[in-house]
Amino acid sequence: MTRAPRPPRLLDVADRAGVSIATASRSLNGVAGVSPAVADRVRQVAESMGFVPNAHARSLAGGQESSVGLIVGEIGDPYFTEIASGVIGIAAESDRLVQICHAEDPETLVAQVRLLRANRVGAIILAGSGMVDPVREAAVEAELASFLASGGRVAAIGRHSLAVDAVLPDNVGAGRAVAEHLLALGHSQVAVLAGPAELNTVADRLDGLLGALGSARVTVTHHPFSREGGVSGARAVLDATPDATAIVALSDVMAIGVLAELRERGIRVPQDVSVTGIDDIAVAAELSPALTTVRLSMTEIGAAALVLADQEPAATLRSEATAVELVVRSSTAAPRNPATTLR
Amino acid sequence: MTRAPRPPRLLDVADRAGVSIATASRSLNGVAGVSPAVADRVRQVAESMGFVPNAHARSLAGGQESSVGLIVGEIGDPYFTEIASGVIGIAAESDRLVQICHAEDPETLVAQVRLLRANRVGAIILAGSGMVDPVREAAVEAELASFLASGGRVAAIGRHSLAVDAVLPDNVGAGRAVAEHLLALGHSQVAVLAGPAELNTVADRLDGLLGALGSARVTVTHHPFSREGGVSGARAVLDATPDATAIVALSDVMAIGVLAELRERGIRVPQDVSVTGIDDIAVAAELSPALTTVRLSMTEIGAAALVLADQEPAATLRSEATAVELVVRSSTAAPRNPATTLR
DNA sequence: TAGGTTAACGTAAGCGCTTACGTAAGTGCT
DNA sequence: AGCACTTACGTAAGCGCTTACGTTAACCTA
Incomplete structure (x- = not known):
C-alpha cells in the first residue's frame, strides 16, 4: 500500500485517537475542557504519526502564527x-x-x-x-x-x-564624529569616498562630515557601497588628490577596499595616510591596521x-x-607632515 | 466609518468588479476562459484596492507556493x-x-x-x-x-x-591541503586548534590533517568554533607548546581570533609562527597578514x-x-629556525 | 431549425484548521 | 426527585482561496 506523500492532518489524528477533530485540536493546543486522559492520548497519537499542524490552515482559521x-x-x-x-x-x-x-x-x-x-x-x-x-x-x-x-x-x-x-x-552624528576626530588629529586635506549619492544614509553621513569639517579642504567622490567601491575609490583619490592625508570611507566595507588597495600599493596606514570607516562591523577590529570607525550597533x-x-x-x-560612538583604532594618526603628498 | 483593518479578499475584488469569485481568481491568475475586457477590469479593481492574494489560503487550496x-x-x-x-x-x-x-x-x-x-x-x-x-x-x-x-x-x-x-x-581534503602546505614549507611542530570534537566537520578536517601530517609533531586542542575560540586556543598553544612553528585553526573565524591574540602579544606572523585557516571566507584576504586558507566556496x-x-x-x-583549493597568502612561511621557540 | 459545440461565466466543494455553539452526561443542592 | 450548573465532548460554520463541474447564451453545421 503506497500512501500519497501527504502530511497527516488533524482529522487523521482525531480518527486514530477516536475523538472528534475539535477535541483533537483542543488537546494539541492545550485548551481547557479536555480530560487529561484524552488529551494525553491525542498527543501521543499525534506524536506517533509525525503530525505537524499546518501553519497555513491555522493562520487561515484565525490563529495568530504571524512571522x-x-x-x-x-x-x-x-x-x-x-x-x-x-x-x-x-x-x-x-x-x-x-x-x-x-x-x-x-x-x-x-x-x-x-x-x-x-x-x-x-x-x-x-x-x-x-x-x-x-x-x-x-x-x-x-x-x-x-x-x-x-x-x-x-x-x-x-x-x-x-x-x-x-x-x-545617527548617521549625521557618525559623520560628524569622524570629522572631529580627523580635525583633532590635525588633518586638513581629506578625501571622502561616499556611497551612491541617492541613498539617504550617504547623504546624512556626508552632511555630518562636511558640516563639521569646515575649513578643511575636502573632496568627495561617489562609488558603490562595497569593497570594490572602496578599491576604485582609493585609486581615484590617489590619482586625483594625492595630497590627501586622510581617506574617509562612508562605510566599513568600503574602508576594507581602501585598505586593500593602499596595501597593494605599499602605502602605509596610518603613517602615509589615515583611513576611517563607519558602522563598526565585527571585522573592523581585525583588519590591519585595525579600523578607526564609528559604532552604530x-x-x-x-x-x-x-x-x-x-x-x-x-x-x-x-x-x-x-x-553612535567613535571607535579609535590604529588606522588613523596625525598627518606625518602637512606638506607631504602621498607620493 | 472605520473599516476593520483587514486586507481585502478576493471576494471583495470580485464584488466590486461585478463578477464571481471564480472569474476574479481566473483573471488574476491569467487562466484562460475569461474575456480580456473582464479580466482587465478585475485586475484594475484589484490593483486599486491594494489586493494581495493570501498565500496561506492559496497554498491551502492547492496552489503551490512553497518556500x-x-x-x-x-x-x-x-x-x-x-x-x-x-x-x-x-x-x-x-x-x-x-x-x-x-x-x-x-x-x-x-x-x-x-x-x-x-x-x-x-x-x-x-x-x-x-x-x-x-x-x-x-x-x-x-x-x-x-x-x-x-x-x-x-x-x-x-x-x-x-x-x-x-x-x-571535501573537509578531509581541506585538512590534507593544509598539512601538505605546511609540510612543504618545512614545519614539523604544528599546533592544531580544532572546533568542538563532536562536530563532523571538525572530525573530517582533523582526519585529513593528521593523516597527511604524518611524522610531524602535532598537538590538537579543542575550542569553540568562533573568534573567541581562536583567542583562547592561541593562548593555550603559547602556554603549552610554545615551540610550535605553525598554528592551524580549523576555521577562518577561529584563525581571526588567533591572529588577534598573536598581534596582541607582539608575535609576528608568519615570521615567528605561521597561521592557517579553512573556509576562505571573504575577509580572509583582508586580514593582516592575509590568511592562508582553503577555499570551500x-x-x-x-x-x-x-x-x-x-x-x-x-x-x-x-x-x-x-x-577545495588551497589559497596561499601571507600568513604562512617556512619556519624561521627549527630550533627557535615562540619566545 | 434542431442538435451539437464552444466560450464565458457562476456554483459549490473542498484545502486543514479554530471556535462558537449545541448536547449529553455527571455533580451538587434543596 | 427535580433543578440548575458544570464538564467533556461533538457539530458545523467559517478563514480565503482554487478548481471541477454546471449553466447559460451565442455560434456552427447539416
Missing part, C-alpha cells in the same frame, strides 16, 4: 547580517520565523513587500537605505500604506523619508526595530534615534 | 552567511522566499525543522555541521524522515551521517544544495562532493 519579514540590501554585507542577527534574536523569543529577502532598488523592494504581504507576515522590517529622491520611494510608500491599512506592522531602519516608524542610527538596532514594530500602532509616527 | 527553509548554525558567522547568500540566489530565481532559522544543537534543530514543516516549506536546507555521535542525530533524522515521507525535500551541507541528499565540501555550495533539493527525489541518496 516577520526582513528586507535587506545585500545578504552578504556584514552591515545587514548584523541587523538580521538582531531581528532574528527578538523573533526567536516568540517563536516567530524571519523571512529574509533582499532588494537593492525600489522596484524589487515593492515586489518583496508584496511577497511578504501575500505570506501575511505580521511585521516587515525595512533595512535598506532609503532614497533621497522621494519620487522613487512613492511606490514603496503606497505598498507599505496598504500593508499598514490592513493591520500590518512596519519598522524601518535608517529611513526617515518614509512615513513609517523607524529606528534611526547594528545588531541592537535590528532588535530595536522589531521591538518597535511589535508595539501597538500609535497615532503618530515613532522614530527612535540611536547613539 | 524554502534554511537552518544555519549562527547567523553572524560568515561561513553561514555565504551559504545563505547562495541559497537565496537560487530561491529568488523562482520567486521563492527563504526562511532562515538558526539552531546550534540537535534539540533546537528538531524544533526548527518542525516550525518549517508547520509552515509547509517545500524544501529544507540543513547547513550546520552534523554530530559525530549518531545518537544525538536520531531525533533530527526522525523529524526529517517524517518531512520526506510527506513529500518534503531536504538537502544537507557537510553532513554525511544523515540519511538525506547532501553537498559535501560556500556560496556555490549553498546554491548547489538548493538545486539538489529541487530535483526529483531519487531512490538512492545523492551526495555531491565539491572540490
Whole structure:
C-alpha cells in the first residue's frame, strides 16, 4: 500500500485517537475542557504519526502564527547580517520565523513587500537605505500604506523619508564624529569616498562630515557601497588628490577596499595616510591596521526595530534615534607632515 | 466609518468588479476562459484596492507556493552567511522566499525543522555541521524522515551521517591541503586548534590533517568554533607548546581570533609562527597578514544544495562532493629556525 | 431549425484548521 | 426527585482561496 506523500492532518489524528477533530485540536493546543486522559492520548497519537499542524490552515482559521519579514540590501554585507542577527534574536523569543529577502532598488523592494504581504507576515522590517529622491520611494510608500491599512506592522531602519516608524542610527552624528576626530588629529586635506549619492544614509553621513569639517579642504567622490567601491575609490583619490592625508570611507566595507588597495600599493596606514570607516562591523577590529570607525550597533538596532514594530500602532509616527560612538583604532594618526603628498 | 483593518479578499475584488469569485481568481491568475475586457477590469479593481492574494489560503487550496527553509548554525558567522547568500540566489530565481532559522544543537534543530514543516516549506536546507555521535542525530533524522515521507525535500551541507541528499565540501581534503602546505614549507611542530570534537566537520578536517601530517609533531586542542575560540586556543598553544612553528585553526573565524591574540602579544606572523585557516571566507584576504586558507566556496555550495533539493527525489541518496583549493597568502612561511621557540 | 459545440461565466466543494455553539452526561443542592 | 450548573465532548460554520463541474447564451453545421 503506497500512501500519497501527504502530511497527516488533524482529522487523521482525531480518527486514530477516536475523538472528534475539535477535541483533537483542543488537546494539541492545550485548551481547557479536555480530560487529561484524552488529551494525553491525542498527543501521543499525534506524536506517533509525525503530525505537524499546518501553519497555513491555522493562520487561515484565525490563529495568530504571524512571522516577520526582513528586507535587506545585500545578504552578504556584514552591515545587514548584523541587523538580521538582531531581528532574528527578538523573533526567536516568540517563536516567530524571519523571512529574509533582499532588494537593492525600489522596484524589487515593492515586489518583496508584496511577497511578504501575500505570506501575511505580521511585521516587515525595512533595512535598506532609503532614497533621497522621494519620487522613487512613492511606490514603496503606497505598498507599505496598504500593508499598514490592513493591520500590518512596519519598522524601518535608517529611513526617515518614509512615513513609517523607524529606528534611526545617527548617521549625521557618525559623520560628524569622524570629522572631529580627523580635525583633532590635525588633518586638513581629506578625501571622502561616499556611497551612491541617492541613498539617504550617504547623504546624512556626508552632511555630518562636511558640516563639521569646515575649513578643511575636502573632496568627495561617489562609488558603490562595497569593497570594490572602496578599491576604485582609493585609486581615484590617489590619482586625483594625492595630497590627501586622510581617506574617509562612508562605510566599513568600503574602508576594507581602501585598505586593500593602499596595501597593494605599499602605502602605509596610518603613517602615509589615515583611513576611517563607519558602522563598526565585527571585522573592523581585525583588519590591519585595525579600523578607526564609528559604532552604530547594528545588531541592537535590528532588535530595536522589531521591538518597535511589535508595539501597538500609535497615532503618530515613532522614530527612535540611536547613539553612535567613535571607535579609535590604529588606522588613523596625525598627518606625518602637512606638506607631504602621498607620493 | 472605520473599516476593520483587514486586507481585502478576493471576494471583495470580485464584488466590486461585478463578477464571481471564480472569474476574479481566473483573471488574476491569467487562466484562460475569461474575456480580456473582464479580466482587465478585475485586475484594475484589484490593483486599486491594494489586493494581495493570501498565500496561506492559496497554498491551502492547492496552489503551490512553497518556500524554502534554511537552518544555519549562527547567523553572524560568515561561513553561514555565504551559504545563505547562495541559497537565496537560487530561491529568488523562482520567486521563492527563504526562511532562515538558526539552531546550534540537535534539540533546537528538531524544533526548527518542525516550525518549517508547520509552515509547509517545500524544501529544507540543513547547513550546520552534523554530530559525530549518531545518537544525538536520531531525533533530527526522525523529524526529517517524517518531512520526506510527506513529500518534503531536504538537502544537507557537510553532513554525511544523515540519511538525506547532501553537498559535501571535501573537509578531509581541506585538512590534507593544509598539512601538505605546511609540510612543504618545512614545519614539523604544528599546533592544531580544532572546533568542538563532536562536530563532523571538525572530525573530517582533523582526519585529513593528521593523516597527511604524518611524522610531524602535532598537538590538537579543542575550542569553540568562533573568534573567541581562536583567542583562547592561541593562548593555550603559547602556554603549552610554545615551540610550535605553525598554528592551524580549523576555521577562518577561529584563525581571526588567533591572529588577534598573536598581534596582541607582539608575535609576528608568519615570521615567528605561521597561521592557517579553512573556509576562505571573504575577509580572509583582508586580514593582516592575509590568511592562508582553503577555499570551500560556500556560496556555490549553498546554491548547489538548493538545486539538489529541487530535483526529483531519487531512490538512492545523492551526495555531491565539491572540490577545495588551497589559497596561499601571507600568513604562512617556512619556519624561521627549527630550533627557535615562540619566545 | 434542431442538435451539437464552444466560450464565458457562476456554483459549490473542498484545502486543514479554530471556535462558537449545541448536547449529553455527571455533580451538587434543596 | 427535580433543578440548575458544570464538564467533556461533538457539530458545523467559517478563514480565503482554487478548481471541477454546471449553466447559460451565442455560434456552427447539416
